[in-house]
Amino acid sequence: MGTLTFQVTAQDGNARTGLLTVKHGSILTPAFMPVATRATVKALTSDDLHEVGAQLLICNTYHLMLQPKSDTIAALGGLHVFMNWNKPLVTDSGGFQAFSLGLGKEHAVGKLYFPGETYFESKRRGKSIVKINDKGIAFRSVYDNSRQFLTPEQSIRIQEQLGADMILVLDECTSPLSSKEYTAKSMERTHTWAKQCLAIHETDQALVGIVQGGHWQDLREKSANYIGSLDFDGFAIGGSLGKSKGDMHQVLEWVMPHLPDHKPRHLLGIGVVEDIFETVERGVDLFDCVSPTRLARSGYAYVRPPLGTKNNKFFYKLKSITYRQDNRPLDPHCTCKVCQRYSRAYIYHLLKTEELTGYSLISFHNVHFMLQLMKEIREAIAEGTFQTMKKEWIG
Numbered sequence: 076m077g078t079l080t081f082q083v084t085a086q087d088g089n090a091r092t093g094l095l096t097v098k099h100g101s102i103l104t105p106a107f108m109p110v111a112t113r114a115t116v117k118a119l120t121s122d123d124l125h126e127v128g129a130q131l132l133i134c135n136t137y138h139l140m141l142q143p144k145s146d147t148i149a150a151l152g153g154l155h156v157f158m159n160w161n162k163p164l165v166t167d168s169g170g171f172q173a174f175s176l177g178l179g180k181e182h183a184v185g186k187l188y189f190p191g192e193t194y195f196e197s198k199r200r201g202k203s204i205v206k207i208n209d210k211g212i213a214f215r216s217v218y219d220n221s222r223q224f225l226t227p228e229q230s231i232r233i234q235e236q237l238g239a240d241m242i243l244v245l246d247e248c249t250s251p252l253s254s255k256e257y258t259a260k261s262m263e264r265t266h267t268w269a270k271q272c273l274a275i276h277e278t279d280q281a282l283v284g285i286v287q288g289g290h291w292q293d294l295r296e297k298s299a300n301y302i303g304s305l306d307f308d309g310f311a312i313g314g315s316l317g318k319s320k321g322d323m324h325q326v327l328e329w330v331m332p333h334l335p336d337h338k339p340r341h342l343l344g345i346g347v348v349e350d351i352f353e354t355v356e357r358g359v360d361l362f363d364c365v366s367p368t369r370l371a372r373s374g375y376a377y378v379r380p381p382l383g384t385k386n387n388k389f390f391y392k393l394k395s396i397t398y399r400q401d402n403r404p405l406d407p408h409c410t411c412k413v414c415q416r417y418s419r420a421y422i423y424h425l426l427k428t429e430e431l432t433g434y435s436l437i438s439f440h441n442v443h444f445m446l447q448l449m450k451e452i453r454e455a456i457a458e459g460t461f462q463t464m465k466k467e468w469i470g
């Protein structure tokens with residue numbers, strides 16, 4: 076067992092608040108973790124992330140093991156020192172990239188496959204550069220095309236070198252278009268790998284198991300039962316969440332009753348506003364998603380209700396001529412430093428001229444938006460008004 080304690084502090088239906096403590100500090104849940112893919116949240120410094128109130132970040136093992144390599148980071152004092160971040164950190168196993176560069180690429184889909192919704196993932200179909208067998212995942216580096224082979228043991232050793240507070244087991248993430256037969260086979264492989272990871276894990280980092288099983292009830296229940304029975308410090312729900320939002324909610328309803336109540340639950344890679352409400356309602360404690368910074372780089376700014384609605388998905392395209400002379404802040408109801416000091420017109424101009432500061436300002440605001448949303452959700456759960464808040468936001 077690693078260093079991790081978790082206490083549920085309030086409950087409103089299945090939604091819950093908690094206090095999660097790991098080596099580098101405590102986190103109030105439900106919590107959103109900005110994604111620091113290559114040891115940085117794009118366009119933001121670690122100081123910005125402290126200022127905006129990020130409680131923890133998640134870094135990407137696939138990228139860091141290839142560049143600058145995990146032994147380099149270990150020699151420089153570990154990931155916390157390397158990126159000047161003294162609060163909690165999570166690393167993933169590298170397995171998800173095998174998906175996004177493998178099946179995800181072949182099927183041209185993301186974790187969720189919603190026909191017509193392309194603003195988020197613009198994946199082009201291509202030949203998979205990944206091969207998976209029972210020993211591990213063979214792939215080519217996106218940096219130098221070198222051949223790589225990642226086993227469960229290597230994934231753990233690499234994450235031990237990186238030194239995050241919470242680390243994830245290696246798993247295989249299937250596509251929403253994978254067959255049931257393939258998903259079942261892949262799930263068994265993930266279970267075997269989970270046990271191997273537990274057996275070889277040596278440090279005091281908290282180790283998180285991952286539930287797979289695609290969008291089939293029997294597979295999801297089997298996986299949640301099995302993974303939930305193992306001695307992990309926390310649990311994550313990974314893999315394909317189906318072909319619609321309804322499927323995703325259904326998957327959570329199958330999985331959650333089989334996971335121990337007293338350990339944290341992380342829904343991997345999900346985090347648009349609507350999903351946050353629906354999944355917090357079903358008992359999820361932790362989220363990670365690139366959406367705030369990815370949207371920022373495409374010139375989209377988040378807005379709260381009443382301007383933000385379910386229809387506009389709580390964001391608007393600032394990089395539109397409409398805002399050329401608009402001297403209001405990005406979101407008139409936002410308390411972040413960018414909204415106190417800069418106008419839409421100014422940031423529009425920066426985006427238009429591709430000035431890098433524009434991306435930093437809008438990213439800061441967007442990350443603030445998500446963290447503020449989580450704070451208000453925690454307050455609503457504690458006060459027993461989560462349903463009222465959910466209604467106000469998404470109807």
Ligand SMILES: [Zn+2]
Pocket residue numbers: 405406409410411412413414415440441443
């Ligand atoms: Zn703001």
